[in-house]
Amino acid sequence: MAEKRITIQATRFDPDKDEKPHLQSYDIPFADESMVVLDALNHIKSYVDGSLSYRWSCRMGICGSCGMMVNGTPKLTCSAFLRDYWPHKITVEPLNNFPVIRDLVIDMDDFMHKLKSVKPWIIRKQEIPLGAGVHRQLPAQVTEFRQFSECINCMLCYSACPVYGLNDKFLGPAAIALARRYNLDSRDQGLKERLPVIAEAEGVWECSFVGECSVVCPKGVDPAKAIQQTKLDTTLRFTLPYGNRD
Amino acid sequence: MRTPVQMSTPPAQRTYSWSMPSAWWTRKRHYLLYVVREFTALPMALWLLWLLYDIKRAGSGPAGFYPSRSVFFVIFSAVCLVFAMYHSYTFLKLAGVIIHVKVLDKPVPPRVIVFMMFGLLAVASIVIGAVLIGFAR
Amino acid sequence: MSTETRKRPAYAHLFWWFMFANGGGLAALVLPVHILVQGILGPLRIVPVVDQHYDTWVSVLGNPIVKLYVLALVALSFFHFAHRLRYLLVDFGLHAAKSVPAQVIFYGGAVVVTLVTIWVLLTTAPITFG
Numbered sequence: 083m084a085e086k087r088i089t090i091q092a093t094r095f096d097p098d099k100d101e102k103p104h105l106q107s108y109d110i111p112f113a114d115e116s117m118v119v120l121d122a123l124n125h126i127k128s129y130v131d132g133s134l135s136y137r138w139s140c141r142m143g144i145c146g147s148c149g150m151m152v153n154g155t156p157k158l159t160c161s162a163f164l165r166d167y168w169p170h171k172i173t174v175e176p177l178n179n180f181p182v183i184r185d186l187v188i189d190m191d192d193f194m195h196k197l198k199s200v201k202p203w204i205i206r207k208q209e210i211p212l213g214a215g216v217h218r219q220l221p222a223q224v225t226e227f228r229q230f231s232e233c234i235n236c237m238l239c240y241s242a243c244p245v246y247g248l249n250d251k252f253l254g255p256a257a258i259a260l261a262r263r264y265n266l267d268s269r270d271q272g273l274k275e276r277l278p279v280i281a282e283a284e285g286v287w288e289c290s291f292v293g294e295c296s297v298v299c300p301k302g303v304d305p306a307k308a309i310q311q312t313k314l315d316t317t318l319r320f321t322l323p324y325g326n327r328d
Numbered sequence: 329m330r331t332p333v334q335m336s337t338p339p340a341q342r343t344y345s346w347s348m349p350s351a352w353w354t355r356k357r358h359y360l361l362y363v364v365r366e367f368t369a370l371p372m373a374l375w376l377l378w379l380l381y382d383i384k385r386a387g388s389g390p391a392g393f394y395p396s397r398s399v400f401f402v403i404f405s406a407v408c409l410v411f412a413m414y415h416s417y418t419f420l421k422l423a424g425v426i427i428h429v430k431v432l433d434k435p436v437p438p439r440v441i442v443f444m445m446f447g448l449l450a451v452a453s454i455v456i457g458a459v460l461i462g463f464a465r
Numbered sequence: 466m467s468t469e470t471r472k473r474p475a476y477a478h479l480f481w482w483f484m485f486a487n488g489g490g491l492a493a494l495v496l497p498v499h500i501l502v503q504g505i506l507g508p509l510r511i512v513p514v515v516d517q518h519y520d521t522w523v524s525v526l527g528n529p530i531v532k533l534y535v536l537a538l539v540a541l542s543f544f545h546f547a548h549r550l551r552y553l554l555v556d557f558g559l560h561a562a563k564s565v566p567a568q569v570i571f572y573g574g575a576v577v578v579t580l581v582t583i584w585v586l587l588t589t590a591p592i593t594f595g
Contacts, residue, residue, distance in 0.1 A: 095344055097342040097343065097344070098342075102344060103344055154355065154356075155356075178346065179346055179348075180346060181343035181344060181345050181346055182343060182344040182346075183343050189343050199472075222433070225435075244348070244352055244353070244359065244556065245556075247346070247348040247352065248348050248555065248556065248558065248560075249555075249560075250346075277474060278472040278473045278474055279472050281474035281475065281479065282472040282473060282474060282475050283475040283478055285475070287475060287478035287479065287481075287482055290362075290366070290552050290556065291422065292358075292359065292362045293358070293362070294356070294358055294359065294362075297358060306425070307425050307426070310422070310425055310426035311425075311426055311428055313426070313482055313486075314426050314427070314428075314486075316474070316479065317479055317482065317483045317486075320474075320476070320479060321483070348558070350557075350558050353556065363553070363556065366549050366550075366552070366553040366556070367553065369545065369546040369549040369550050369553075370546070370550060372492060372496060372542065372546065373542070373543065373546040373550075375496075375500055375504065376496075376538070376539055376542055376543070377578075378504075379499065379503070379535075379539075380539065380578075380581065380582060380585055382503070382516055383526060383535065383585055383586070383589055383590075384585050384589055386516075386519070386522045386523050386526050386589050386590050387585075387588060387589035387590065390519045390520070393519040393522075395507070395508070395516060395517040395518070396504075396507075396508055396516075397508045397510075398508075401504070401508060402504070402505055402508050402509060404504075405500050405503075405504025405505050405508075406504075406505060408500050408504065409497060409500040409501055409504065409505065412492075412496045412497045412500055413497050415489075415492065415493055415496075416492075416493040416494070416496070416497055419489050419490065419492075419493040420493055420494075423490065448494060449493070449494050449497075452494045452495050452498070453495075453497065453498035456495055456498045456499065456502075457498050457501075457502055459515075459525075460498075460499070460502045460503060460507075460514055460515050460516075461502065461512050461513060461514060461515075463515050463521060463524070463525050464512075464513035464514050464515045464517065464518065464521050465513055465518050465520075465521055
């Protein structure tokens with residue numbers, strides 16, 4: 083029986099040699115129905131063209147490293163099965179809306195900077211004394227923020243967001259979702275510190291609720307929901323005496 | 329003791345900058361529907377401007393008054409109605425995402441909120457329809 | 466980072482969004498029935514509608530509650546339209562739509578429509594409680 087094969091088109095860009103990125107085709111064996119796009123890239127790098135550059139790590143959808151455009155949609159390549167595309171060719175490109183460093187590797191400094199700016203950690207005005215033990219939370223209190231804590235910082239949402247694509251100053255879906263995760267955490271007292279960042283001009287207000295971020299999120303975080311709820315809460319905070327857990 | 333060796337900064341990389349394709353919104357159905365949703369504001373605004381004009385006409389005295397009856401106006405209204413209904417559908421559905429309330433310490437599920445929003449739409453339509461028709465000859 | 470400008474809440478954006486949300490909600494709830502009844506059923510004479518006859522239209526418009534309702538509907542809706550259409554231009558790549566002059570044009574336009582509405586409501590159909 084003839085061996086099954088599949089064509090992968092991958093973006094190549096060598097900053098020292100190329101003016102701009104271009105696509106290169108690779109024809110590889112599709113030996114196993116469980117193969118994902120990341121497996122295909124690894125095969126290319128191992129056996130066909132060792133110069134292909136891309137990021138990956140856990141290969142199981144939890145580290146957030148392997149995000150790339152697969153046929154025009156931002157996906158984790160470790161979770162994109164070849165069988166869903168075969169026999170058509172698969173085009174793998176670097177994540178949209180980011181500068182390209184090389185091949186399929188993008189510059190993520192902007193995201194890292196934005197993530198840090200929302201202070202995604204528990205902020206306390208006063209640490210509880212050691213003798214008091216741990217912070218206690220009811221299951222209902224965990225449920226408040228649980229969904230937004232699932233973010234793996236894969237940046238697929240930034241890639242899907244046309245607002246970010248048009249304006250890279252926009253704070254962006256993941257950063258706002260994570261800000262909300264901490265603002266909703268009963269252990270946190272940092273809402274006031276995060277407010278100037280999320281409520282500034284390039285913060286939540288830039289979002290026009292396209293909603294594509296939530297569509298592509300591999301962990302079901304629903305950053306679009308987080309952003310809209312943040313808009314509402316921030317507005318109510320200034321128009322009503324709205325309780326926060328300071 | 330020697331001072332620690334400074335790490336030399338790597339040579340500046342030439343990155344390839346992103347530029348947004350101008351027809352980005354044609355590339356995915358979801359993006360196109362988003363643009364349609366945003367666009368609904370324009371026909372709705374135009375129809376409301378007609379309503380203002382319709383109100384103004386009541387000031388022209390009984391002799392000068394004429395109601396809108398032209399075929400063009402009905403077609404215009406029909407087109408605006410389609411856009412207005414799409415606005416209502418998308419806006420009220422999304423209101424379920426954004427509104428988060430608790431009743432007796434339990435969060436109200438989004439679909440209940442959405443159901444209430446559409447219920448409100450039905451009630452408002454019936455009440456206003458009753459006024460517009462009930463007070464007519 | 467000391468080179469960063471200090472961030473602060475953008476109260477103007479907050480206000481425009483607030484108006485956008487309220488206007489959109491009101492328009493979503495009431496505009497379809499107005500268009501259906503006054504724009505289609507009435508002109509086609511499928512049902513009798515208030516604005517098809519002078520005396521019924523004037524008597525309804527004389528009611529101050531009706532005037533307030535029309536004002537709220539038009540004013541809030543136009544702030545919604547202004548905000549949405551301004552950002553639609555941004556989506557189409559017109560970055561100038563973010564500038565302060567653009568905000569003046571769009572939100573100022575909504576203010577103008579609101580003022581015109583007040584003028585129309587005050588000069589048409591004297592207030593009666595009938």
